[in-house]
Amino acid sequence: MALMPVKDARQRLLAGVAPAEVETVLLDQATGRTLATDLAAKRSQPPFPASAMDGYAVRAADLTDLSATLTVIGEASAGHGFTGSLGPLQAVRIFTGAPMPDGADTVLIQENAERQGDKVVALQGEPKGRFVRPLGLDFLEGEVLLKAGRLLDERALSLAAAMNHASVPARRKPKIAILATGDELVAPGKEPGSDQIVASNAIGLAAIVRMAGGEPVDLGIAPDDLPEIRRRIGWASDADVVTLLGGASVGEHDFTQQALVAEGFELDFWKIAMRPGKPLMSGRMDGRVALGLPGNPVASLVCARLFLLPLIKTLLGQADVEPESEAAILGADLAANDQREDYLRARLERRGDAWIAKPFETQDSSMLALMSAADCLVIREAHAPAAKAGDVCRIIRF
Numbered sequence: 001m002a003l004m005p006v007k008d009a010r011q012r013l014l015a016g017v018a019p020a021e022v023e024t025v026l027l028d029q030a031t032g033r034t035l036a037t038d039l040a041a042k043r044s045q046p047p048f049p050a051s052a053m054d055g056y057a058v059r060a061a062d063l064t065d066l067s068a069t070l071t072v073i074g075e076a077s078a079g080h081g082f083t084g085s086l087g088p089l090q091a092v093r094i095f096t097g098a099p100m101p102d103g104a105d106t107v108l109i110q111e112n113a114e115r116q117g118d119k120v121v122a123l124q125g126e127p128k129g130r131f132v133r134p135l136g137l138d139f140l141e142g143e144v145l146l147k148a149g150r151l152l153d154e155r156a157l158s159l160a161a162a163m164n165h166a167s168v169p170a171r172r173k174p175k176i177a178i179l180a181t182g183d184e185l186v187a188p189g190k191e192p193g194s195d196q197i198v199a200s201n202a203i204g205l206a207a208i209v210r211m212a213g214g215e216p217v218d219l220g221i222a223p224d225d226l227p228e229i230r231r232r233i234g235w236a237s238d239a240d241v242v243t244l245l246g247g248a249s250v251g252e253h254d255f256t257q258q259a260l261v262a263e264g265f266e267l268d269f270w271k272i273a274m275r276p277g278k279p280l281m282s283g284r285m286d287g288r289v290a291l292g293l294p295g296n297p298v299a300s301l302v303c304a305r306l307f308l309l310p311l312i313k314t315l316l317g318q319a320d321v322e323p324e325s326e327a328a329i330l331g332a333d334l335a336a337n338d339q340r341e342d343y344l345r346a347r348l349e350r351r352g353d354a355w356i357a358k359p360f361e362t363q364d365s366s367m368l369a370l371m372s373a374a375d376c377l378v379i380r381e382a383h384a385p386a387a388k389a390g391d392v393c394r395i396i397r398f
């Protein structure tokens with residue numbers, strides 16, 4: 001049976017997924033959230049023509065004759081404007097950020113002025129408007145500066161504050177329930193039995209969810225037992241996405257699919273043309289998504305990056321949800337590929353202007369140490385012909 005191509009599977013997973021609801025979030029709580037609606041400036045910045053330097057507010061025309069002496073009639077500093085008006089051959093001592101006094105059009109910086117008592121002499125002329133920031137130089141009231149779908153990072157949040165928003169409309173954090181399955185699993189820090197290993201996938205998944213702006217909901221570890229897996233899926237009735245780890249393959253202890261269907265999810269796809277990640281599965285119920293990730297730890301993390309991450313971004317209403325890839329130079333020969341699109345763990349090295357991606361010789365999907373040592377994934381398309389070191393390839397950086 002032909003396996004479903006990775007791109008088709010992702011398209012199907014994301015089709016019809018609506019963004020989560022909007023909530024109002026205080027700016028200092030909004031880091032990493034996603035803006036839900038366009039945001040317009042409530043004020044102009046600067047709200048007045050302002051000095052960009054420390055010096056003297058003057059009229060440029062008065063500096064054409066350098067023998068002229070100007071009289072200092074007052075002072076303007078940030079937060080304390082000069083209330084009067086400046087006439088010919090007058091100057092106001094001014095500091096960075098202060099409003100320009102009426103009548104002044106130029107700032108003479110103090111390095112280019114000689115002050116004696118209440119008099120000041122210019123050491124050089126200045127063009128009109130020098131060192132003056134016009135009203136609205138940064139932005140004008142009413143301008144839409146942040147678009148819906150924008151990730152609220154330090155730049156967006158500073159701008160929202162400058163626009164005089166104390167809070168922003170943001171998408172609710174999508175709830176991503178995570179259930180590990182397998183008789184062999186014990187939680188990190190516990191003593192595994194002789195046939196057991198430590199469960200690692202849920203920890204990595206939760207990290208990806210948090211970094212993407214979602215809220216992980218830990219459903220713990222279920223044994224390979226259908227009723228218990230179903231019971232735990234039931235705990236997640238308010239989750240946007242239910243993620244099951246392991247049990248996705250064809251073995252007699254693989255219950256993921258059965259459990260999801262028994263809980264009312266309609267299976268959308270199962271098995272894709274991807275390595276690692278072949279047994280990936282997705283289902284739907286009333287707008288909620290179920291994702292069955294393969295148990296092999298590397299497969300689980302690669303699938304999370306390629307499927308869960310775009311899903312969370314879609315739930316957050318972000319625009320560019322597809323995994324970002326870039327060109328690099330292959331650092332090793334590779335054999336022709338089969339029908340599964342391959343995501344090879346690789347090291348990245350800078351050589352001159354180019355990035356060289358060297359896949360590890362071993363690509364077993366159980367090997368977390370190599371996964372954590374990798375800088376990127378090299379993408380090998382399905383049926384790609386053999387490639388040589390020095391060929392161009394595409395990579396996804398970590």
Ligand SMILES: Nc1nc2c(c(=O)[nH]1)N[C@H]1C(S)=C(S)[C@@H](COP(=O)(O)OP(=O)(O)OC[C@H]3O[C@@H](n4cnc5c(N)ncnc54)[C@H](O)[C@@H]3O)O[C@H]1N2
Pocket residue numbers: 180181182184185197198199200201202245246247248249250251254276277278279293294295296297299365
């Ligand atoms: N006959 C076939 N066998 C397998 C196929 C196949 O097509 N035909 N596919 C293989 C591929 S590819 C993968 S990937 C695995 C995935 O199988 P499952 O999703 O059913 O995963 P499990 O069997 O439950 O576990 C696989 C492996 O991963 C370990 N594991 C599971 N959960 C965790 C966890 N939370 N943390 C750490 N490690 C975990 C588990 O102990 C197993 O070693 O199937 C192949 N088989």
Ligand code: MOO
Pocket residue numbers: 274275276277278279294296299300365366
């Ligand atoms: O595709 Mo599995 O994910 O080879 O390990």
